[in-house]
Amino acid sequence: MSTASEVxxxxxxxxxxxxxxxxxxxxxxxxIPNILMLVYSLWSTEEGVLRREFSLTNYVDVxxxxxxxxxxxxxxxxxxxxxxxxxxxAYAMAWFVVKKLTRWRxxxxxxxxxxxxxxxxxxxxxxxxxxxxxxxxxxxxxxxxIIDEPLSFMLYSxxxxxxxxxxxxxxFAFVAAxxxxxxxxxxxxxxSADSGATPGRAFRTVVWPLSRQGVGIGFALxxxxxxxxxxxxxxxxxxxxxxxxxxxxxxxxxxxNWPLGAAMSIVLLAATGALLxxxxxxxxxxxxxx
Amino acid sequence: xxxxVGWVAFxxxxxxxxxxxxxxxxxxxNDSTVQAxxxxxxTLRWFLGIPDNGPLISxxxxxxxxxxxxxxxxxxxxxFFAVSLNGRGRRTSNVLTAAVxxxxxxxxxxxxxxxxxxxxxxxxxxxxxxxxxxxLTFTLPVVMLVVLTRLRRLDxxxxxxxxxxxxxxxxxxxxxxxxxxxxxxxxxxxxTFTLSFDEVIVTFFLAGTxxxxxxxxxxxxxxxxxPEINAIVTIIGTLSVxxxxxxxxxxxxxxxxxxxxxxxxxxxxxxxKVH
Numbered sequence: 001m002s003t004a005s006e007v008x009x010x011x012x013x014x015x016x017x018x019x020x021x022x023x024x025x026x027x028x029x030x031x032i033p034n035i036l037m038l039v040y041s042l043w044s045t046e047e048g049v050l051r052r053e054f055s056l057t058n059y060v061d062v063x064x065x066x067x068x069x070x071x072x073x074x075x076x077x078x079x080x081x082x083x084x085x086x087x088x089x090a091y092a093m094a095w096f097v098v099k100k101l102t103r104w105r106x107x108x109x110x111x112x113x114x115x116x117x118x119x120x121x122x123x124x125x126x127x128x129x130x131x132x133x134x135x136x137x138x139x140x141x142x143x144x145x146i147i148d149e150p151l152s153f154m155l156y157s158x159x160x161x162x163x164x165x166x167x168x169x170x171x172f173a174f175v176a177a178x179x180x181x182x183x184x185x186x187x188x189x190x191x192s193a194d195s196g197a198t199p200g201r202a203f204r205t206v207v208w209p210l211s212r213q214g215v216g217i218g219f220a221l222x223x224x225x226x227x228x229x230x231x232x233x234x235x236x237x238x239x240x241x242x243x244x245x246x247x248x249x250x251x252x253x254x255x256x257n258w259p260l261g262a263a264m265s266i267v268l269l270a271a272t273g274a275l276l277x278x279x280x281x282x283x284x285x286x287x288x289x290x
Numbered sequence: 291x292x293x294x295v296g297w298v299a300f301x302x303x304x305x306x307x308x309x310x311x312x313x314x315x316x317x318x319x320n321d322s323t324v325q326a327x328x329x330x331x332x333t334l335r336w337f338l339g340i341p342d343n344g345p346l347i348s349x350x351x352x353x354x355x356x357x358x359x360x361x362x363x364x365x366x367x368x369x370f371f372a373v374s375l376n377g378r379g380r381r382t383s384n385v386l387t388a389a390v391x392x393x394x395x396x397x398x399x400x401x402x403x404x405x406x407x408x409x410x411x412x413x414x415x416x417x418x419x420x421x422x423x424x425x426l427t428f429t430l431p432v433v434m435l436v437v438l439t440r441l442r443r444l445d446x447x448x449x450x451x452x453x454x455x456x457x458x459x460x461x462x463x464x465x466x467x468x469x470x471x472x473x474x475x476x477x478x479x480x481x482t483f484t485l486s487f488d489e490v491i492v493t494f495f496l497a498g499t500x501x502x503x504x505x506x507x508x509x510x511x512x513x514x515x516x517p518e519i520n521a522i523v524t525i526i527g528t529l530s531v532x533x534x535x536x537x538x539x540x541x542x543x544x545x546x547x548x549x550x551x552x553x554x555x556x557x558x559x560x561x562x563k564v565h
Contacts, residue, residue, distance in 0.1 A: 031389075117531065127310060
């Protein structure tokens with residue numbers, strides 16, 4: 001490490017000069033937008049006109065209103081649930097790929113990622129076709145005779161939001177889980193088997209500690225995707241499936257109350273941040289594989 | 291028996307992943323504007339109608355223009371940021387890196403809202419450039435991070451040798467550093483393109499009157515869109531899968547001579563590093 005006295009002033013000045021563009025970028029596109037959002041959240045609107053006085057009214061509104069609180073809680077729970085299920089499915093798939101497949105491995109991995117290249121909105125929309133009252137699933141069940149009348153809980157409900165969010169999250173969770181599992185050297189598993197560990201024990205003591213960070217990352221990606229999505233609830237959620245994101249977007253659009261929308265965003269950001277920090281703590285890995 | 295159950299579960303996961311995609315393709319061939327069963331007959335009219343659908347075509351070209359700009363700027367500026375951060379002390383570079391990455395990890399609509407507020411405040415009218423800037427906030431960090439990771443693994447003696455031999459910084463970058471990170475930059479560009487072209491959540495807040503392709507689809511869904519959307523998406527999807535397969539094959543063939551030795555080296559290193 002060189003200390004200040006060893007490095008000539010001109011060199012140090014030059015080093016900082018090189019970083020100016022980075023700092024300008026951060027100022028213009030990270031700091032200012034976030035500070036402005038914070039400031040906006042403390043302002044208010046009266047009949048569409050911005051009142052530039054600081055107050056905490058918006059936050060009080062968000063946190064004391066039963067409807068917004070219920071929806072916030074429901075959103076967080078739905079996002080956690082969908083992300084957990086997606087992570088579990090993706091982890092199982094990734095483990096299967098790593099353990100059982102050699103020749104077809106690349107293809108299997110590629111096939112999980114391919115849906116990411118299909119328009120997100122269309123993937124969401126396809127669930128409308130599948131789950132609707134005269135949708136593919138209902139029609140098939142009716143035709144086969146499993147049910148006598150269409151299941152109506154499937155679309156425009158929390159169920160459809162949950163299924164769709166799980167569906168769109170799987171590829172992200174898979175990439176994270178797979179890249180963690182794939183890096184675990186076979187020799188470690190052989191060593192644990194040689195030392196007499198049962199497969200279950202080997203999983204608990206070798207595989208899981210070395211891959212749970214990847215699982216944590218996958219979960220975080222999936223959770224962020226779910227919690228920030230207002231398209232899915234709008235498309236397949238109906239009234240029942242309203243999520244916090246829809247409320248925020250309404251403030252931006254119909255209700256035209258940007259300050260309240262900003263306050264809601266910050267509440268969501270705080271909740272999300274706290275949750276992800278907890279996940280990062282819990283999934284910290286003991287071993288480092290490079 | 292157990293392995294049979296495993297295979298069934300594994301394959302049904304793929305069924306879960308592909309059933310919706312197949313549905314899209316199948317209904318692109320259904321002769322009805324209502325996307326529901328019963329099946330009303332086979333038709334190609336949704337495919338044939340695409341060229342005459344003006345708004346759809348203009349949203350496609352507009353979206354492509356935006357994405358090309360986003361990819362180009364992310365690649366150039368992102369690489370530049372990575373290079374300038376790479377030379378710094380770990381502390382400074384970690385703080386700045388984290389700051390640049392923030393927009394990429396906040397929920398999309400929070401980012402969209404904050405940018406909409408900021409752009410309105412700065413007096414930028416919603417349109418192509420607000421979309422490009424907005425998308426850059428989360429695509430550029432991806433390029434920067436990927437390139438930075440690669441740069442940190444390069445052998446520093448090559449750069450030192452080049453500088454010792456009298457090459458300027460620029461020449462060193464162009465002739466010594468860039469050739470080593472080129473494939474990383476290309477991979478990052480591909481990723482950036484997919485992130486940009488399909489983005490709706492942030493773009494929604496920043497667009498003017500001209501929609502990008504996904505925004506066009508979004509507007510259509512309110513009226514229950516026609517299977518022309520299914521048709522165009524089927525085409526785009528098939529094309530991109532073909533491209534991916536070709537790209538993977540090409541990359542694998544190019545990388546192959548190194549691939550084996552480098553994985554072997556990596557796994558040996560991994561063995562020694564586990565504690």
